[in-house]
Amino acid sequence: MTTKTEIWQGTLALMILKTLDTLGPLHGYGIARRIEQTSGDLLSLNYGTLYPSLLKLEQEGWINSEWGVSENNRKAKYYKLTRSGRKQLEREAKEWNQTTAIVARFFAPMEEQS
Amino acid sequence: MRKLRALLLRLKGLFHKNDRDFADELESHLQMHIDDNIRAGMSPQDARRTAVMKLGGVDQTKEAYRDRATLPLLESLVQDLRFTLRQLRKNPAFTVTATAMVALGMGASVAIFAFVDAALIKPLPYHNTSRLLFVTETTPDIPRAAISYLDYLDWKKLNRVFDSMDVYGARGYVISTSAGVEMVPGARTSDGLFRTLGVTPVLGRDFYQGEDLPDAPRTVIISYASWQKRFGGKQEIIGQSITLYEVPYTVIGVLPQNFHFAPVENAEFWTTLHPGSTGCDARRSCHYLNGVARLKEGISTEAALADLKRIAKDLETQYPDSNRGQGATVAPLSEVIVGDVKPILLLLLGGAGLLLLIACINVASLLLVRSETRRRELSVRRALGATRMRLIRQFVIEGLVIVAAGTVAGLLSSHWTMQILSGLIPTDMMAGMPYLNDLGLNPRVLMFALVIAILATALFSLSPALQLSTLDVREGMAEGARGSAGKAWTRIGSKLVILELTTAMVLLVGAGLLGKSFYRLLQVDTNFETKNLITMRIRAPLSAYGEDPQALALQRKIVDEIKRLPGVTAVALADTLPLTFNGNTDWIRFVGRAYSGEHNEVNERGVSPDYFTTLQANLLRGRMFTDAEDLGKPQVVVINQTLAKKYFPGEDPIGQRFGDHNLDPKSIKEIVGIVDDIREGTLESEIWPAYYYSLNQQPDITYSLVVRTSQAEQSIMPTVADSIRLIDSRITTSYQTTMTARVNEAPTVYLRRSSTWLVGGFAAVALLLGVIGLYGVIAYSVSQRTREIGVRIALGAQRGMVYRLILKEAGVLALGGIVIGTGCAILAASLMRKLLFGTPPWDITTLVCVAAVLGASALLASFLPARRAASVDPISALRAE
Numbered sequence: 001m002t003t004k005t006e007i008w009q010g011t012l013a014l015m016i017l018k019t020l021d022t023l024g025p026l027h028g029y030g031i032a033r034r035i036e037q038t039s040g041d042l043l044s045l046n047y048g049t050l051y052p053s054l055l056k057l058e059q060e061g062w063i064n065s066e067w068g069v070s071e072n073n074r075k076a077k078y079y080k081l082t083r084s085g086r087k088q089l090e091r092e093a094k095e096w097n098q099t100t101a102i103v104a105r106f107f108a109p110m111e112e113q114s
Numbered sequence: 115m116r117k118l119r120a121l122l123l124r125l126k127g128l129f130h131k132n133d134r135d136f137a138d139e140l141e142s143h144l145q146m147h148i149d150d151n152i153r154a155g156m157s158p159q160d161a162r163r164t165a166v167m168k169l170g171g172v173d174q175t176k177e178a179y180r181d182r183a184t185l186p187l188l189e190s191l192v193q194d195l196r197f198t199l200r201q202l203r204k205n206p207a208f209t210v211t212a213t214a215m216v217a218l219g220m221g222a223s224v225a226i227f228a229f230v231d232a233a234l235i236k237p238l239p240y241h242n243t244s245r246l247l248f249v250t251e252t253t254p255d256i257p258r259a260a261i262s263y264l265d266y267l268d269w270k271k272l273n274r275v276f277d278s279m280d281v282y283g284a285r286g287y288v289i290s291t292s293a294g295v296e297m298v299p300g301a302r303t304s305d306g307l308f309r310t311l312g313v314t315p316v317l318g319r320d321f322y323q324g325e326d327l328p329d330a331p332r333t334v335i336i337s338y339a340s341w342q343k344r345f346g347g348k349q350e351i352i353g354q355s356i357t358l359y360e361v362p363y364t365v366i367g368v369l370p371q372n373f374h375f376a377p378v379e380n381a382e383f384w385t386t387l388h389p390g391s392t393g394c395d396a397r398r399s400c401h402y403l404n405g406v407a408r409l410k411e412g413i414s415t416e417a418a419l420a421d422l423k424r425i426a427k428d429l430e431t432q433y434p435d436s437n438r439g440q441g442a443t444v445a446p447l448s449e450v451i452v453g454d455v456k457p458i459l460l461l462l463l464g465g466a467g468l469l470l471l472i473a474c475i476n477v478a479s480l481l482l483v484r485s486e487t488r489r490r491e492l493s494v495r496r497a498l499g500a501t502r503m504r505l506i507r508q509f510v511i512e513g514l515v516i517v518a519a520g521t522v523a524g525l526l527s528s529h530w531t532m533q534i535l536s537g538l539i540p541t542d543m544m545a546g547m548p549y550l551n552d553l554g555l556n557p558r559v560l561m562f563a564l565v566i567a568i569l570a571t572a573l574f575s576l577s578p579a580l581q582l583s584t585l586d587v588r589e590g591m592a593e594g595a596r597g598s599a600g601k602a603w604t605r606i607g608s609k610l611v612i613l614e615l616t617t618a619m620v621l622l623v624g625a626g627l628l629g630k631s632f633y634r635l636l637q638v639d640t641n642f643e644t645k646n647l648i649t650m651r652i653r654a655p656l657s658a659y660g661e662d663p664q665a666l667a668l669q670r671k672i673v674d675e676i677k678r679l680p681g682v683t684a685v686a687l688a689d690t691l692p693l694t695f696n697g698n699t700d701w702i703r704f705v706g707r708a709y710s711g712e713h714n715e716v717n718e719r720g721v722s723p724d725y726f727t728t729l730q731a732n733l734l735r736g737r738m739f740t741d742a743e744d745l746g747k748p749q750v751v752v753i754n755q756t757l758a759k760k761y762f763p764g765e766d767p768i769g770q771r772f773g774d775h776n777l778d779p780k781s782i783k784e785i786v787g788i789v790d791d792i793r794e795g796t797l798e799s800e801i802w803p804a805y806y807y808s809l810n811q812q813p814d815i816t817y818s819l820v821v822r823t824s825q826a827e828q829s830i831m832p833t834v835a836d837s838i839r840l841i842d843s844r845i846t847t848s849y850q851t852t853m854t855a856r857v858n859e860a861p862t863v864y865l866r867r868s869s870t871w872l873v874g875g876f877a878a879v880a881l882l883l884g885v886i887g888l889y890g891v892i893a894y895s896v897s898q899r900t901r902e903i904g905v906r907i908a909l910g911a912q913r914g915m916v917y918r919l920i921l922k923e924a925g926v927l928a929l930g931g932i933v934i935g936t937g938c939a940i941l942a943a944s945l946m947r948k949l950l951f952g953t954p955p956w957d958i959t960t961l962v963c964v965a966a967v968l969g970a971s972a973l974l975a976s977f978l979p980a981r982r983a984a985s986v987d988p989i990s991a992l993r994a995e
């Protein structure tokens with residue numbers, strides 16, 4: 001975990017945005033579970049680290065939040081993607097794809113390069 | 115944008131804490147997780163434990179969240195600030211003292227700096243002032259002599275170094291107002307003066323080229339203040355006609371509001387030269403103009419001077435009668451405008467700076483003592499995990515708070531100080547320093563205050579922070595610890611005290627020397643009685659008194675009428691009052707002596723017959739004028755002693771005659787008396803040879819009235835002016851004052867007196883602060899050594915020995931301060947040599963007196979702690995720890 005921090009902080013926000021985009025309004029616990037599941041349990045994260053990231057995204061206006069009731073009748077705070085948040089997600093997803101594509105080329109087999 | 119929005123929200127989070135909301139959210143998170151865990155088959159305890167573990171700890175999460183919700187750095191700063199304010203409130207004596215010291219130093223130096231800024235830094239209201247030169251002639255006796263009109267024309271035509279050259283001369287104008295006739299200051303200039311200065315009228319136009327020639331129509335440009343005051347600021351003023359001294363002039367322009375030109379003081383009316391075909395303008399030897407020139411691109415001042423000297427030399431050969439010995443000189447215009455006050459302002463700035471230094475050192479040592487007593491607190495905080503940076507930050511914030519409070523108080527007090535100081539400047543002097551009019555806390559002055567504040571903060575936060583490096587946590591926390599740091603502080607503190615005493619010594623010596631110079635100046639013998647003399651300027655209309663007989667009749671009438679007033683004992687007239695200046699000279703040639711064309715330059719003064727009796731001047735030989743010696747009678751003169759000594763060594767001057775360079779029969783005068791040297795120039799100037807002729811023989815329509823009274827001058831002054839008006843309502847009176855006031859408000863006297871008082875004030879405060887500093891060090895040292903002293907006394911030391919111990923410690927410091935201070939003071943005094951009068955910079959009496967005062971004060975300051983030390987009760991001192 002600790003060795004992955006650098007990447008982790010940069011990409012956590014992207015994962016949150018994507019999760020909210022896919023599943024619609026969701027509470028913090030749900031987002032955390034979803035990220036863990038999606039990663040095929042390869043990522044093990046402290047759920048607590050999610051909340052400062054959520055707050056940051058909210059401060060920057062990509063998401064907003066309101067109190068609601070969970071499927072199990074628990075009071076929970078639900079986060080929702082805003083319109084500018086959706087655009088931001090598109091931008092970041094594109095950037096991410098480009099970056100990974102470029103990095104991927106460096107690790108591709110030699111003969112494909114020529 | 116997004117980042118800014120986030121920042122603002124976090125800033126808001128500082129003040130609107132919403133911890134509850136997140137606590138709820140966290141609780142709901144845990145509940146959902148626990149629900150899931152129980153569903154997966156865990157026991158409730160395990161379910162909760164796992165959920166909290168997975169979260170990464172409730173408190174850790176809350177803290178991470180709070181760090182994001184607010185600005186952690188700022189938040190801890192706010193904490194430190196609150197803590198500092200609490201600390202300062204708890205210790206009001208320290209807070210008030212420290213703030214007051216900063217405010218004092220700041221207030222004094224900012225106020226003085228504002229004057230320096232107004233006079234020396236703020237640019238003059240001309241275009242590219244650094245290229246402007248003040249141009250005049252020189253004579254062997256006068257370093258800056260006025261230019262004659264004809265010389266000006268040649269200089270203007272023949273020079274190769276100026277873009278333009280113009281001249282001006284101050285002159286008063288008589289105007290008629292509803293309150294009667296009034297004398298108003300004005301100036302005559304050549305047509306291009308404002309173009310040379312780079313000034314354009316705000317309204318109307320400048321003079322045309324050629325508008326200063328004899329046949330051009332008479333036009334006038336008025337000052338902004340005059341436009342507002344006399345003409346209600348109306349646009350229609352342009353083209354209107356006003357009558358100045360019985361001649362109509364058309365107003366063509368109004369000068370900008372910020373325009374000022376100190377050499378002609380607050381001139382309201384600017385007219386052109388309009389040289390006459392006879393009289394002064396037509397004579398090359400009649401000098402009454404001053405030049406202003408703009409240097410050509412790439413020409414240096416030296417090159418300009420060389421070129422002018424070349425022209426002067428040519429004129430000397432061409433016109434030997436008038437131009438022999440007439441050289442040329444130039445000076446930067448700015449220097450001429452602010453030259454007199456520059457050294458004094460710099461001196462005062464230096465004084466205020468030293469005061470500021472001493473105040474800051476005092477505060478710094480107070481802070482050191484304080485941090486010494488806070489050792490325990492610092493050690494505890496350190497032990498509890500505060501980083502060194504955090505503790506240093508605490509000191510910085512403390513320094514910042516003190517400096518901020520001191521600065522605000524200092525700026526307020528400097529504002530008032532400025533008002534008071536400029537209010538104290540006599541009106542006549544203020545007229546010569548128009549640049550002081552917009553004195554105030556402008557951006558440059560505030561910048562200066564800011565720089566001082568930053569330096570002071572650095573000093574105040576650095577000194578305790580340095581000490582932090584010696585902080586040993588374990589030792590600091592030990593009960594009753596007396597580390598080596600206490601001694602270390604005494605060492606730093608004592609060095610600071612020596613510095614303070616040195617500074618105080620420099621200021622005291624400076625004040626002493628200035629005071630002595632001032633005293634010497636007032637001791638200068640004027641050779642006439644200055645008390646109970648009223649003086650005023652009189653001007654009669656040319657149309658009514660243009661002819662000599664009428665002018666003479668008026669002179670006699672004025673003297674007779676005024677003499678009849680109650681309380682008046684004697685009355686006289688003089689064209690130039692004593693204590694004015696050396697100048698208004700004549701070149702004389704003695705009858706019956708070899709003459710090779712040299713200029714024997716002497717002061718020439720026209721006076722009424724009773725002048726010498728009115729002034730109570732000493733007649734040394736011969737006789738004074740009689741009233742019967744008037745128009746048409748052979749001309750007689752009275753000479754002063756210096757003229758007699760210079761031109762008649764070992765001879766009797768009585769009965770000798772002199773005249774102009776041609777010995778024109780009309781100019782021949784016979785010497786009938788010798789009078790003691792009445793001081794014509796300022797108090798510090800030399801005595802020049804002078805001759806006095808009788809106004810009865812060459813009557814005039816403008817002169818000064820001198821009235822000797824038997825009672826307080828002020829009560830009679832209005833009566834005198836009224837009586838003049840009764841004689842003829844068209845006569846103007848101006849510059850009504852007394853001779854005593856003229857002496858006291860003369861710039862040279864005034865500048866010395868004010869600088870003596872100011873530097874004296876600085877020195878007194880510096881002495882007080884220095885002595886307090888010394889007291890602080892000694893008192894602290896005694897408190898640190900209570901135990902040691904107790905042991906000494908217990909072991910049999912006499913009280914006298916304890917006194918000696920402490921006084922010796924103080925004596926070494928005081929001696930150090932005095933010795934170093936003496937050296938520095940002599941150095942500083944030689945820098946201000948120009949301001950001293952009849953006093954050398956190493957004046958022994960002053961140095962000894964100051965050293966004695968400082969030594970005595972130091973002794974007094976250390977006596978109190980010494981007595982406390984000597985009265986230490988050995989038993990309680992030993993038991994105390």
